[in-house]
Amino acid sequence: MRKNLLCAALLLAFAPMLQAQQNAEKPKVKSAKEIVDAAPASAWRTLDPANTLYMDLKAGRVIIELAPGFAPEHVANIKALARGGYWDGLSIYRSQDNFVVQFGDPTEDEKQRKPLSTGAKAKLPAEFERSSAGLAFDALPDSDGWAPQVGFSDGFPAGRDPKSGKTWLAHCYGTLGAGRDVAADSSNGTELYVATGQSPRALDRNITVVGRVVQGMELLSVIPRGPEPMGFYKETERRVPIVSIKLASEVPEAERLPLQLLKTDSVAFKEATEARRNRRDEWYKHPAGHIDLCNVPLPVRPVPKN
Amino acid sequence: MRKNLLCAALLLAFAPMLQAQQNAEKPKVKSAKEIVDAAPASAWRTLDPANTLYMDLKAGRVIIELAPGFAPEHVANIKALARGGYWDGLSIYRSQDNFVVQFGDPTEDEKQRKPLSTGAKAKLPAEFERSSAGLAFDALPDSDGWAPQVGFSDGFPAGRDPKSGKTWLAHCYGTLGAGRDVAADSSNGTELYVATGQSPRALDRNITVVGRVVQGMELLSVIPRGPEPMGFYKETERRVPIVSIKLASEVPEAERLPLQLLKTDSVAFKEATEARRNRRDEWYKHPAGHIDLCNVPLPVRPVPKN
Numbered sequence: 001m002r003k004n005l006l007c008a009a010l011l012l013a014f015a016p017m018l019q020a021q022q023n024a025e026k027p028k029v030k031s032a033k034e035i036v037d038a039a040p041a042s043a044w045r046t047l048d049p050a051n052t053l054y055m056d057l058k059a060g061r062v063i064i065e066l067a068p069g070f071a072p073e074h075v076a077n078i079k080a081l082a083r084g085g086y087w088d089g090l091s092i093y094r095s096q097d098n099f100v101v102q103f104g105d106p107t108e109d110e111k112q113r114k115p116l117s118t119g120a121k122a123k124l125p126a127e128f129e130r131s132s133a134g135l136a137f138d139a140l141p142d143s144d145g146w147a148p149q150v151g152f153s154d155g156f157p158a159g160r161d162p163k164s165g166k167t168w169l170a171h172c173y174g175t176l177g178a179g180r181d182v183a184a185d186s187s188n189g190t191e192l193y194v195a196t197g198q199s200p201r202a203l204d205r206n207i208t209v210v211g212r213v214v215q216g217m218e219l220l221s222v223i224p225r226g227p228e229p230m231g232f233y234k235e236t237e238r239r240v241p242i243v244s245i246k247l248a249s250e251v252p253e254a255e256r257l258p259l260q261l262l263k264t265d266s267v268a269f270k271e272a273t274e275a276r277r278n279r280r281d282e283w284y285k286h287p288a289g290h291i292d293l294c295n296v297p298l299p300v301r302p303v304p305k306n
Numbered sequence: 307m308r309k310n311l312l313c314a315a316l317l318l319a320f321a322p323m324l325q326a327q328q329n330a331e332k333p334k335v336k337s338a339k340e341i342v343d344a345a346p347a348s349a350w351r352t353l354d355p356a357n358t359l360y361m362d363l364k365a366g367r368v369i370i371e372l373a374p375g376f377a378p379e380h381v382a383n384i385k386a387l388a389r390g391g392y393w394d395g396l397s398i399y400r401s402q403d404n405f406v407v408q409f410g411d412p413t414e415d416e417k418q419r420k421p422l423s424t425g426a427k428a429k430l431p432a433e434f435e436r437s438s439a440g441l442a443f444d445a446l447p448d449s450d451g452w453a454p455q456v457g458f459s460d461g462f463p464a465g466r467d468p469k470s471g472k473t474w475l476a477h478c479y480g481t482l483g484a485g486r487d488v489a490a491d492s493s494n495g496t497e498l499y500v501a502t503g504q505s506p507r508a509l510d511r512n513i514t515v516v517g518r519v520v521q522g523m524e525l526l527s528v529i530p531r532g533p534e535p536m537g538f539y540k541e542t543e544r545r546v547p548i549v550s551i552k553l554a555s556e557v558p559e560a561e562r563l564p565l566q567l568l569k570t571d572s573v574a575f576k577e578a579t580e581a582r583r584n585r586r587d588e589w590y591k592h593p594a595g596h597i598d599l600c601n602v603p604l605p606v607r608p609v610p611k612n
Contacts, residue, residue, distance in 0.1 A: 097524040142451045145596035173504045182588050198479045205592040218403040218531040225524040282488050286511040290451035
């Protein structure tokens with residue numbers, strides 16, 4: 001997300017002092033932010049309204065990109081549920097510190113739960129990973145211990161195993177997944193969670209990832225935590241109401257917030273990632289020469305006016 | 307932290323259902339939580355009140371363990387500042403999503419800032435890393451790209467380089483560091499930050515880590531985010547007041563909250579970490595066989611009554 005471009009760069013007490021200093025000592029190499037700001041129009045892709053959810057809370061709008069390339073059945077179900085207004089009037093009923101917020105209908109008795117919207121299935125297959133065949137994958141120069149290869153696919157952070165021939169979406173900050181019970185195929189897309197803490201990569205390949213938040217994480221990340229150990233609110237009045245979750249394509253055009261994402265196969269994205277792997281500004285004394293998959297910002301901007 | 311023991315285990319919509327199921331299908335191997343709960347008294351160490359800070363906010367108390375073994379000069383200064391009530395009445399003036407909260411005195415003009423407490427130095431050396439000589443280090447079985455070796459030292463997550471002979475504290479969720487300007491030795495411990503997002507490991511060896519939050523992260527992590535890109539509040543009324551920051555040893559015993567931490571060199575800690583590297587419960591279909599340094603929970607409990 002755009003705000004993260006500068007995120008690890010500066011921990012100064014006095015930002016204005018820094019800015020003066022930076023102007024005086026012009027860096028010889030471009031920062032990640034400068035690279036992204038200078039990226040040509042062709043390096044950006046516009047978010048498809050048909051694959052975009054608007055989650056409206058009283059505090060504002062959370063914008064989500066769905067991942068039909070990885071979880072086609074779940075995404076189709078989520079679209080049917082959104083069309084039917086399934087989540088409207090339901091709530092975020094769980095907030096666990098350094099882990100997730102979760103929303104949907106927490107009613108224990110299945111028969112008492114909100115009926116599924118027209119066209120939504122009660123039962124879906126697990127979609128933990130998919131075949132790598134024919135799938136573009138831009139590998140990061142760095143690997144990690146969670147996957148043989150990591151990189152980006154369809155603009156999402158992903159892991160890949162050349163042996164199994166499978167690719168899967170990784171759990172990073174902002175990842176949207178479909179909560180399930182013990183059975184692998186027990187998610188239907190009604191109960192969703194968003195990762196709000198240290199990337200819970202142990203969940204990779206154990207649960208169906210259906211998308212990611214591209215704007216508005218700061219609305220979800222500050223939701224008061226529920227009690228330990230799992231953050232489910234005990235008092236129903238603590239739940240955070242969901243005004244509505246709608247597909248962007250079903251919202252009148254005048255009410256949409258069209259966004260662009262930097263293409264993860266663009267030169268600008270690769271150069272910005274390299275600029276973050278090795279910080280060359282004056283502040284950094286020891287460039288890491290490394291970046292973790294979930295530390296790579298995925299730049300977002302409003303669609304330019306012209 | 308204790309609450310995190312279960313954190314990645316369960317993403318179910320219906321916790322009570324799960325509990326019934328777990329009772330029915332008794333796991334053959336112990337979970338991390340069961341291992342920690344069964345740890346002998348000798349596996350726990352009691353937090354030293356002389357190295358513990360109580361940061362009292364209106365919302366409650368944040369408890370911090372200082373790291374004099376890694377940042378002796380900064381810790382000595384922070385103790386002098388706490389004794390002098392330096393932060394009392396100051397504020398958290400920055401909250402950047404997926405990165406840090408920062409507190410102290412944000413006044414731009416150095417001369418107008420709150421005077422340092424008696425015994426506190428205006429100038430300190432950078433304490434980014436220390437010699438590994440004579441320092442116990444419990445290596446994780448997994449490494450990462452940020453450091454040649456990772457593990458725990460003095461109970462803190464740490465990186466180590468056998469070539470340079472240095473060890474340093476890692477930036478994980480809850481890490482407390484001393485904000486600085488461009489010069490490496492420009493921190494004096496008055497401006498502090500706590501990591502509230504994806505572990506910003508690129509900061510390792512670039513800034514002085516002075517401790518970590520052991521309880522109360524859920525009070526810091528929900529602080530409303532300031533504006534992009536860096537989260538400094540523009541309106542002073544948005545700042546979150548600090549009631550006081552005191553050394554636990556200077557608080558009357560009746561008002562203390564004595565805590566114990568699981569020793570990172572204990573058998574229980576190693577077994578619990580292994581149980582998290584490879585989840586053996588019914589829910590996990592694909593145990594990761596790996597854990598990142600910053601995904602390892604550091605269990606905390608109140609000192610037992612007996």
